[in-house]
Amino acid sequence: MSEHAQAFMDHLVALAERDRGALAVLRRSAGFSPGAYPPAYPYVERFVGTERGADDPYRLALYLAAGLFAQHRKHVTKTTFGAAFGTLARQRASASIEQRFMALLGASPESLPDLLRQAVSLLAADGLSFDYARLLDDLALWLNQFAHEGRDRLRQQWARDFYRAYDNQFDSAEPQSAAPTGQVA
Secondary structure (H helix, E strand, C coil), rough: CCCCHHHHHHHHHHHHHHHHHHHHHHHHHHCCCCCCCCHHHHHHHHHHCCCCCCCHHHHHHHHHHHHHHHCCCCCCCCCHHHHHHHHHHHHHHHHHHHHHHHHHHHHHHHHHHHHHHHHHHHHHHHHCCCCCCCCHHHHHHHHHCHHHHHHHHHHHHHHHHHHHHHHHCCCCCCCCCCCCCCCCC
């Protein structure tokens, strides 16, 4: 995770501790396209930087992450979003959670904010949390329309994290070989 993403999340955590009104504004901003709700500007724009335009993927990711954080403020430093959602699917033993995750993995940058808001609501309902700073960095890549290869790698990483948490029977990240002993897999 980037230092900038962590600094932004530290800013949001401090804001949550001292200004409930700011969190209400950021929560409300989640109902708009990222960066399209002017009352949220005082809390986010100072982290955007002068070189970023209105449609810059990192700027959009900042607004999206801020709205999601305001919706569900539990902050964990190690758990990825994919792993948290995998834990949710395992705990609920529900195929619909896996289907929602698959829909999220297939999301276009335009549909991603709505699907993420729904996903974060599900996580919040079960008291599960994840690393928002890492999510911010992930979203900046996902929302970049020119980063197809990076977005594909990110989706694969989210899927690995999800299924490792969902099927937590494997203790290691090493793939299991199906080949009999003495044969090359």
